[in-house]
Amino acid sequence: MPLGGPDITDSSADKDAPAIELENITKSFGPVRANDGITMRVERGSVHAIIGENGAGKSTLMNILYGIYHPDSGEIRINGTACALQSPADAHHAGIGMVHQHFTLVEPFTVLDNILLGFENGAVLARPRRLAARKLEAIERDYGLSVPLDAVVSELPVGMRQRVEILKALYRNAEILILDEPTGVLTPLEVEQLFQIIERLKGQGKTILFISHKLGEVMRIADRISVMRGGKLVADREPDATNASELAELMIGQKLAAAVDRKSLSVGQTLMALEGISIPPAEHRSGLHDISLEVRSGEIIGIAGVTGNGQTELLEIIGGLRVPASGTLSLGAEVCAAPDIVPGAVDLRKKGVGFVAEDRLRMGAIGAMTATENVILGYHGRPPFSRHGCLQPRAMRNACARIMADNDVRPQAPNLPLDNFSGGNQQKLVFGRETDHGPRLFILGEPTRGVDIGAVQRIHNTLISMRNAGGAVLVVSSDLDELLAICDRILVMFEGRIVGEMLAGDTDIAAIGLMMAGQNPDDPGEEARNDG
Amino acid sequence: WGADFKTAIIYDLGGKFDRSFNEAAYRGAEMFRQETGISYRDFEPTNEAQFEQALRRFARRGNDLVIAVGISYAVPMRNVAREFVDQRFVVIDARVDAPNVQSILFKEHEGSYLVGILAAMSSKSGTIGFIGGMDIPLIRRFALGYREGARSVTPGIKILENMVGTTGAAWNDPIKGGELARSQYSRGADVIFSAAGPTGLGVIQAARDEGRLAIGVDSNQNHIQPGYVLTSMLKRVDLAVYRALMSALNGSWTPGIEVLGLAEGGVDYALDEHNAALISEEMRAAVEAAKAAIISGQVVVRDAMAGPGGTEH
Amino acid sequence: MADLYLDILILLDSALRLATPLVLAALAGLYAERSGIVDIGLEGKMLGAAFAAAAAAAVTGSAWMGLLTGVGASIALALLHGWVSIHQRGNQIVSGAAINIIVAGLAPTLANHWFHLNGQTPLLSGDARFQALIWPGVDAIGNLPVIGPLYAEVISGHNVVTYIAILSVPIAAWVLYRTRFGLRLRAAGENPEAVDTAGISVYGLRYRAMIINGVLCGLAGTALSTGLGAAFVRDMSAGRGFLALAAMIFGRWKPVPTLFACLLFGFVDALQGRLQGVELPLIGEIPFQFTIMLPYIFTVIILAGFVGRIAAPRASGIPYSKEG
Amino acid sequence: MTAERRAVALPAWATSGLLPVLNLAAAFAVSGLVVWAIGESPLEALKLLLYGAFGYGEAIGYTFYYATNFIFTGLAVSVAFKCGLFNIGGEGQAMMGGLGLAVVAIGLDGWPPALVLPAAVLGAAIFGAAWAAIPAWLQARRGSHIVITTIMFNFIAASLVSWLLVGVLKAPGSQSPESADFPEAAWLPKIHDLLAGLGIQIEGSPLNLSFLVALACAGLVWFFIERTKWGYEIRVVGGNPGAARFAGIPITRTLVLSMLIAGGLAGLMGLNELMGLQHRLIANFTMGYGFVGIAVAFMGRSHPIGIVLAAILFGALYQGGAELAFEMPTISRDLIIAVQGLVILFAGALEHLFRPQVQALFRRLGALGEAHG
């Protein structure tokens, strides 16, 4: 075992048995049968992918395997021995590590302390901190994961936090590593790096459980693919013996909706213009430097970039949450934001701008409120939702029912608190809220993060139809496939600047990937191996 | 003899065992019970709304005499007395003009005057202290009488004054009382008079800890720390209650306003075995002389609560 | 000049005494909140401990027995709050408020039942009470200029609980930031899921925090009735639990700043007593009510002017459960 | 671990009816132990308590009279809480509200009741609201933690009122800190007088018009919070300030608004205590009702109906408790306070105590039903 960290692996196990065997696992939450008689084998030293729609029960199954949830019935065998995994501690002992879909990091702690938590090796921290730092530096070197150990997590961008989670599991020497939608937040480059890590781990005989909504990734990395639907395991496939459309069909139980055709349009008038917008950089944040761009009717513009290179700030400016230090933002002929003009989000919405925030739970919705109450957020002050200051419950109910139906939100329960919907369904609801008002200009951050492919298709179709009808869309996404699939123009951001702009037809992933990493694809000298 | 004599007593918010004012009333009632064998009912209200309620309830049950103790009973007593015209009431410390109410008031300033004299005479530093619970009219009366008494002995004497707080907690905070006392002691005071209910226990404790003197209030508190309590300003609520009960029993009870000062034995200073050593013959002579002078009317102690015109009672 | 110096020393001395229960209670609140449990029941635990300590000291004649009993009573109350907050996932604010009220009623009831001094315990004297500890060499050092009075007035001459209170601040800082327990405790208050997925029991951590909370509140209460005072008196905590809570927030849930917040409260409180009845130039004598409100106004001004935004431990007050 | 742990959805009547009743029973059971320990009969005590709270007209009047205070202070806590603010300042806000109405009532001496009453109500609400708005503004703009500032403002209010009551507002000749009597035009009519006017005779009690005002406030608060856009904004800010910002909701304004309403409600407590009963301003008339409001708000799950019910429960405890202490001299007022605390603990903080048992019961009943059906 080349890497450090505490040795907690149970070595008494049967060497030939599969790493994981699940026998008839069933788990219900009240009336919801999240896992229904799941039987599955995961071979040692393999990458085993699990795919399925939002709410299919993937995370539940993984949480059971990690000791967080306890199955109502069924048996788990690790390396041939039956295990009653009562808690994550038991899972650690069985050699299981997990990177959660929602990070389990302590935000005010440093990276180092986060990794140390639970594996301190000593009651007083000074020495363990030193030793762990040394080991972690070695791990980072080996896997090309660079994370500043003494940075405070709350100041790290999402992609970096993901790496902290992986580092945490590696530090704990997991023999079986569960990655629940690890690529959702990563850039292509980071995905590449992750895949290399996964390959390396596999090479060392470790077992990886990999959950993703992106079939391309799954086809590439997995040795075996399990498909879940409605809590049941519906299929098991080798990647060689299947293809993406079969998998998609297995997942959603029917054929995927066809993509909407993109009408060829000539771009129209400028709906929004940014002129020389700047924001001073802050710690771990690049700020913005002299950003100028125009969004015109009839086009979808994509902003690509590694998270933390100014996209968040850009969205904040456009969303009316921040005043630029210099420069102006204008809608049509009117200047809406400038150093001396404080923008108003409500005003912007009134002018026909729709927003989907990057971080839906932090910015876009209120978990404790019902779906109905969430679908009026931002539009609550005007008809039909509010008349003379009074809310109109009937109009709210109607809107919610419509949005739920149009966007296939499950369950269709308008009075359920938002917290009780899965993340994907929350996203559908937020997306539906913003499209329901027919925005002329639509600004989106990571619109399909964590959303299953059926829903992704629906969202993309909606955006393209909007464009076809002469609307304008600005999408910030770290998913290049997505941008390439829907955009007319792609801008690349790096360290707070726009470093490249290209028409979608003219380019490919590799070129954009290089620009996102701060390199000029036209300069062959720089194009050396950059990803270890 | 009086077998069916029924009586009830209602205390102030401070509660029956506040070690000063209400407790004195309780002791008066006990004195009556022991002497006559007639028991009584009593009640400790927890908020002002219960004042009227309790008065009314006792009145309705046909008591021979209902006694309420405390300045806050003025209005409730007025209301209930109007309603139950055949019921006899006594209210202590408040003034109610009604044909069926006897109001008993005290000249606290006269008693305070006497302990002021003793404080000034026993002070070696020329600085004495006063600690009141809250800055309310009643406490101002204590403070002014004390000041006048001390100045009558040493005109230029320095008097440090503190109030504990502005909420009800001020009467139940011996820690704060002790701290204020320590501060006064360290600034030179060697005798402190506290008129602050249980908070005063902290003052007496501080006197013990610092080896200085304190003056108790309402009840005789000399025994709490013998040798460290110079004297106590007695307010004979016990006597007032006892007398009212006796007069009601033997039929001599009359309504009206009764003001008990030194002359009537309503206020006094305490002298017993616990502080005998602290009061010199000379001090005793001086304080007795002042007492006589006040009783005879030669000396009139200013009353903080009187209007500019003179005493109100 | 020398007079002013001495005046300040006397104020500091007083501030230290007044701050003793505040420091202990504020640290108690700090441990609880850092672990994710909001505790507005500091007041009640302090009062309960004050009663138990005074009662035991009165019966046994030993202040140390009093301390043990006071701490024991406070731990019992802290565990009750812990059980409600942790296992029952109850509302922590209601639970804290309930404990305050229960103790405010129960302590005098028991005092009456046992001592028949209605609501109070017998006065303590001698060994039944923590006496001021006079440090060695006070006579010799005390005569030195400048340092002498500082040593004699401020440093020497407090009871043992005051020294414990001061000492528990660096200990708390060390525990929270330098030990495994502290790391886990803080994590439990920020993101219990992270603790849980690391295989550590969130419940266990929170109960342990509540035990420490109980010990500290117990010390605070003991200081009230057997150190600073000499008996239990009804409601003698007089709002100090809430003030301690304020000091903890003021100190941003950090031990050393919390200490300074408590000392500041203590100092301003002592200062307001000192300013009562003093003629100030130009203004004249300030009414008592205004000097008494001085510490509170002062706190508000400092908070508004200098402290800035304060963020509580993120998970504090939220019951934790894994499966909804 | 499996079968028992599986959640059974309980019907609404069980969660909001059966469980609270069980909790209340548990609180009384524990209190009964204490009563038994001091040598009295718990059953007798319970009977006295219930009779004292609801047994006859005057008792009911007093119960609702106390409940009026708690409705006001409970609503004050809950409206602030909806906006994510923990308002411990009910006590001070009520105090200032009392000052406001006293100033108006005394200042408008000689005016007719039709003018004085609404003006005094307004005075109370405005003073209370203003007193609450300062901490809210400080929190929003300067980040001053509202828990501290409202605690401090309680003390400051008490000092301020106490200063006025020994100064300009002092009633001549009074020994206690209290104002002169309000003119009769500023007395709120008692309910028994009002009903007598309609020919209905009930026993007299301090219950007065302000109880109806309190009920109206509960209704208005519900409507405002649930059905208006400002109430919605308050809930959004309380639920997720980030989302509120993103939706263009002005955070500072919303925080201040919620505290203005909260303070105004707390300020109205003076209607009951001062205009309804005392007819003058007295120092410390708030008697800790502001703090009890915290328990009432949370016991009532921050819902106006819940708050009214919790307030009535507390009113019953205050009134029945006084009666109990009155009738059973061995039961002191301290013990009554302890019982109140136990009720708060069981009914307010231990809501899940009997849930597993009740769920098990329902499951068994459900299973039986299936077997038979």
Ligand SMILES: Nc1ncnc2c1ncn2[C@@H]1O[C@H](COP(=O)(O)OP(=O)(O)OP(=O)(O)O)[C@@H](O)[C@H]1O
């Ligand atoms: N703690 C819980 N309480 C109640 N229901 C739950 C809980 N966890 C999961 N569920 C239910 O179980 C179902 C499966 O959820 P799960 O998170 O496993 O889906 P998933 O496959 O991970 O979906 P996604 O792709 O969105 O991550 C959901 O429909 C959800 O309603």
Ligand SMILES: Nc1ncnc2c1ncn2[C@@H]1O[C@H](COP(=O)(O)OP(=O)(O)OP(=O)(O)O)[C@@H](O)[C@H]1O
């Ligand atoms: N306390 C609860 N009561 C009811 N349902 C719950 C509860 N907690 C979680 N859930 C549901 O469990 C499901 C899984 O929760 P989780 O947070 O893992 O969703 P998710 O994995 O984020 O979904 P997605 O993958 O689409 O983002 C969700 O549907 C959520 O609504």
Ligand SMILES: [Mg+2]
């Ligand atoms: Mg999932």
Ligand SMILES: [Mg+2]
């Ligand atoms: Mg999920």
